[in-house]
Amino acid sequence: MSDIIRRDPRAEWIARNRLHPLHAAMQTQQTRWMGPNGLIRKNPHAIAAGFIGPAGLKRIDRSGAQQGTGVGGRRTAAAEVQLPLHQVPAPAFYIAVVPDMVGGRLSSHDRDLLGLAHGLAGNDGAVLAVVFGEHKESNFSTAGVDRLLVLEGEAFEGYAPEQLVQGLRAVDNQFTPRHWLLPDSRTGGGELGRRLGAALGERPATRVWQVKDGQCIGRAGAGQQDLQRAVPRLILGAAECAEPVSDTRHEALPVELSTSVVRSLSRIEDLGSVAVDPATIAMAEAEFIVSGGNGVKDWDLYHKATAALGATEGASRVAVDDGFMPRNRQVGATGTWVTARVYVAVGISGAIQHLQGIGACDKVVAINMDPGCDMIKRADLSVIGDSSAILQALIEAVDNFRSVGQRDAA
Numbered sequence: 001m002s003d004i005i006r007r008d009p010r011a012e013w014i015a016r017n018r019l020h021p022l023h024a025a026m027q028t029q030q031t032r033w034m035g036p037n038g039l040i041r042k043n044p045h046a047i048a049a050g051f052i053g054p055a056g057l058k059r060i061d062r063s064g065a066q067q068g069t070g071v072g073g074r075r076t077a078a079a080e081v082q083l084p085l086h087q088v089p090a091p092a093f094y095i096a097v098v099p100d101m102v103g104g105r106l107s108s109h110d111r112d113l114l115g116l117a118h119g120l121a122g123n124d125g126a127v128l129a130v131v132f133g134e135h136k137e138s139n140f141s142t143a144g145v146d147r148l149l150v151l152e153g154e155a156f157e158g159y160a161p162e163q164l165v166q167g168l169r170a171v172d173n174q175f176t177p178r179h180w181l182l183p184d185s186r187t188g189g190g191e192l193g194r195r196l197g198a199a200l201g202e203r204p205a206t207r208v209w210q211v212k213d214g215q216c217i218g219r220a221g222a223g224q225q226d227l228q229r230a231v232p233r234l235i236l237g238a239a240e241c242a243e244p245v246s247d248t249r250h251e252a253l254p255v256e257l258s259t260s261v262v263r264s265l266s267r268i269e270d271l272g273s274v275a276v277d278p279a280t281i282a283m284a285e286a287e288f289i290v291s292g293g294n295g296v297k298d299w300d301l302y303h304k305a306t307a308a309l310g311a312t313e314g315a316s317r318v319a320v321d322d323g324f325m326p327r328n329r330q331v332g333a334t335g336t337w338v339t340a341r342v343y344v345a346v347g348i349s350g351a352i353q354h355l356q357g358i359g360a361c362d363k364v365v366a367i368n369m370d371p372g373c374d375m376i377k378r379a380d381l382s383v384i385g386d387s388s389a390i391l392q393a394l395i396e397a398v399d400n401f402r403s404v405g406q407r408d409a410a
Contacts, residue, residue: 009380010246022083022247083249088146091126096177097145098168099129100187102287103341104136106143108362109183109239114144116211116235116242117181121146125178127250130171132156132164140252144245147255155263158270165195167261172200174258177233184208184236193236204234209241239360278312283329283336286312289361291331294318295347295368298388302346305391308398314338316348332357347387350375367391 014022095117099110106114117127126146131137133156140148149171155163171177180196183189184207197204207219211231219238220227283289290306291314292299306313315325317334331338333353343361348354350366350373358364358378366379367390376382383390 083142083247086146086248086250088121088124088126088251091146092124093121093178094126094128094147094175095121095179095181096128096130096171096175097181098189098192099131100183100185100189101131101135101137102187104134106137106139107183107341108244108360109185109189111143111244112239112241113181113183113237115244116237117179118144118245118248119242120179120181120211128171128175128177128255129252130168132167141250142245144248144250145252146250148252149255149257151257151261153261153263155261158272159268160266160270161192161195162266162268163261163263164192165199168192168196169199170257170259170261179231180234182234182236184238190236193234197234200234202234203232204236205229205232206236207238208235209238211235211241278306278310281312283312283314283331283338286314286338287341288312289314289331289338289340289342290344290346291315291348292319292325292346293348294322295349295387296324297347298391299324301388301391301395305395308395311344312340314343316354317351345375345379346391348375349373350378 097110097113097117099106099113101107101110114127114129121127127144128147128149129140129145131148131150133152135150151167156167168180172180180193180200180202182193182196184193190206193204193206196202205216205218208216209219210217214231215228216231216235217226217228219225278286278288288309288311290302290309290311292302293316296302296319303313313325313329314331314336315329317330317332319325320327320330320335328336330336331354332351333356335357337357337360339360340358341362342365343358343363344365344367345358346367347369348366349368349370352374355374355378363381364375364379366373366375366382367387368376368382368384369386370376371382371384376384
């Protein structure tokens, strides 16, 4: 583990953004060091947000220290700083958000929607997140959630849209939100939002990509036209409808319904999940993709690793041109634009066309020998090392995990 280089992209972004409230806290504190000739050097620009020039004017520090790249390194642990806490002790109103929570965690689409809710709530309102069933999310506070309502129970498990709508109607009766926000997605939010609109008698604004000055703009006409209308009570937001919350920390206080939600007799029967071969999933719809590039030397091992992980295979243009992968598996601007929740790039340096194609992926993991390549800079998690050794270690880890699970089940 000592050879693995770990980065904190969020801390690096804060260190580059001088307008962020935590920018100064992320900078190096070292002001002197020993030069190559043994002389002590001093950093004359080591003032939190710049330095005072000879004319008494404040200047921007371009020495590298303000960017965290000077001698002494940068702070990479997000735990070293605390975002300012945003509190709403007595909310004047609520903005209710129902995130998709695919895989039990907030997606980038969900975070965009919470950013929009935070803007609508202002300083007097509170953002109420309504989550169904068990979840794995631990960062509701940094996503902009002021109040968290978790509705659990067998009635909300599986595909049960009628029961979900009944639960949301109970939330509407108790909290009377000023606005309802749901993601206009194919993973449940779009359907649930339209069902909720029919149940509440509200006409929703769909595919909304901007809300400003009491007006909202949504896509129409197969994405070729924009429709503008007054902001309704029910909004189905598109991806990137707002900037996610990044500069405040919220309380995420748990709340409960005052009345229980009675299970209704559903007209829909959920027969459970159906196993799908990852190789048959279209690249544009795959949620877990492992792509191989020029750095993959053992393609048989690569195929074995993707099968063990249950991932959909992808490739860079170099791998396709060399004949190792078919053309329909090429990822990038010249291939397929993907929106995977997890994208693993094995031996891919990160050409601009490839980075464009993975721009909408939630989490990117890079496995590469070059710590300075563009894919490493883009990745949320980077592993520096030989791809064959790392893929073999992944296969062994998966086999061990499954064998332990089988022993526990026995």
